[in-house]
Amino acid sequence: MLDGEKQVIIDAIGGEASAFGLLYDHYHPAIYRFVLIKVGRREEAEDLTHQVFLSAWQNIKKYKDLGYPFGSWLYQIARNQVIDHYRTAKRTQSLEDLDPDYAVSSSDDEADTENKLEMEKIKTALTKLKPLYQDIVIMRFIEELSIKETAAALGKSEGAIKLLQHRAIKQLRTVLEKKQWTFFTS
Amino acid sequence: MDLFHELKKFKKIDPDPAYVRRSREMILSSIPEDPVLSPWRILVHSVQFGSAVTLAVVLLMLVLGGFSAWRFLSPFKLSSLDPASLKAEAQAIDIQIQLTKINYEEAQKAAARKAEPAAVPAKAASAPAASDSQASTSQTSSIEDVLQQLAQ
Numbered sequence: 361m362l363d364g365e366k367q368v369i370i371d372a373i374g375g376e377a378s379a380f381g382l383l384y385d386h387y388h389p390a391i392y393r394f395v396l397i398k399v400g401r402r403e404e405a406e407d408l409t410h411q412v413f414l415s416a417w418q419n420i421k422k423y424k425d426l427g428y429p430f431g432s433w434l435y436q437i438a439r440n441q442v443i444d445h446y447r448t449a450k451r452t453q454s455l456e457d458l459d460p461d462y463a464v465s466s467s468d469d470e471a472d473t474e475n476k477l478e479m480e481k482i483k484t485a486l487t488k489l490k491p492l493y494q495d496i497v498i499m500r501f502i503e504e505l506s507i508k509e510t511a512a513a514l515g516k517s518e519g520a521i522k523l524l525q526h527r528a529i530k531q532l533r534t535v536l537e538k539k540q541w542t543f544f545t546s
Numbered sequence: 547m548d549l550f551h552e553l554k555k556f557k558k559i560d561p562d563p564a565y566v567r568r569s570r571e572m573i574l575s576s577i578p579e580d581p582v583l584s585p586w587r588i589l590v591h592s593v594q595f596g597s598a599v600t601l602a603v604v605l606l607m608l609v610l611g612g613f614s615a616w617r618f619l620s621p622f623k624l625s626s627l628d629p630a631s632l633k634a635e636a637q638a639i640d641i642q643i644q645l646t647k648i649n650y651e652e653a654q655k656a657a658a659r660k661a662e663p664a665a666v667p668a669k670a671a672s673a674p675a676a677s678d679s680q681a682s683t684s685q686t687s688s689i690e691d692v693l694q695q696l697a698q
Contacts, residue, residue: 377574384570392561406561410569418579478552501553533549 361429362386369430372420380417387431388413390503391438397486397498398442408445412438428512431505435513439495485535493528500525 362368362382371379391412396405415437416423423433486494495514499505500521510525511518 375578381570381574384573388566388570389560393556393559396559397556402562406565406569409561410573413569414573414576417573417576420578421580475555479555482549482552482556497553498556501550502556504554504557529549536549 361431365430366425369423369425372417373423380420383430384413387434390431391434393502394435394438394495394498395442397483397502398491398494399445400483400487404445408438408441412441415441426512429509432509432512435495435499436515439513443491481536482532485532488535489528489531492524493531496521496525496528497532501529 365383368379368382372383388409392405392409395408395412396402399405399408412434416434423430486497489497492514496510499510499513500507505513507518507521511521514521516524
């Protein structure tokens with residue numbers, strides 16, 4: 361959460377572009393990662409993330425503070441953007457379609473090949489999960505949002521998030537194990 | 547493989563700085579929408595609200611009145627809810643039954659009338675058959691006589 365976020369939001373609602381700029385700087389990387397992991401392609405992720413923040417700025421006056429961080433609202437917009445993107449694109453994403461460099465070019469220079477391979481494996485496994493599980497894994501275990509924040513972003517109860525995160529991780533492990541097994545047998 | 551540790555590595559993914567700068571400038575140079583409603587929007591909202599309230603009232607009346615309000619308020623009568631029409635319908639069914647009965651009885655009588663004249667030539671034509679029937683009649687009468695005698 362941004363320091364003095366409430367005041368920054370109030371200023372942004374008042375139409376102060378610099379205040380929204382602060383919010384943009386703080387939340388943009390997380391929203392970008394969220395979108396990128398979900399769509400898999402750098403260009404699409406950039407376009408969609410731009411749309412998320414543009415939409416947030418255009419509708420900032422409709423934002424109501426319900427006690428959750430501003431990020432939860434942005435995640436909601438991002439989720440809708442991704443859903444709309446898949447609805448209009450109407451194409452299935454194959455593994456060949458995924459940008460192979462998106463994790464590689466983003467990780468720091470010291471990351472070794474093994475690390476990159478592991479990330480690639482997890483990234484592919486993540487795309488096999490259903491969208492809700494993907495959202496939960498990204499928010500809870502990559503962005504390390506609290507259960508309350510995740511619940512607010514996904515419109516679910518905190519109890520439901522606890523249960524769903526357990527299922528999501530279990531399924532992710534299953535997909536990874538299957539993948540490893542097929543790798544050795546092929 | 548520690549899955550949670552591996553997942554945290556994704557946090558190192560960062561967007562291209564050139565794209566971030568460009569996107570930021572474009573967004574902040576746009577003007578946010580003013581949520582203040584225009585007169586046209588106010589009109590549309592009020593029409594929407596009015597129609598929603600009217601529909602809700604009609605629905606409530608139908609639910610609470612159990613369709614009885616329909617009889618008094620609607621210009622269209624529902625025949626299935628009108629007791630007079632239901633009674634008339636019931637009577638019509640009775641009449642139909644009676645008429646069917648009458649038709650049946652008349653048909654029976656007509657059949658009997660047709661059969662009677664035909665019985666006479668049949669008697670003349672087939673003597674043995676007639677004698678059989680006479681025998682059976684006499685036999686019947688004799689049995690009756692016997693029974694009468696027994697009774698006496």
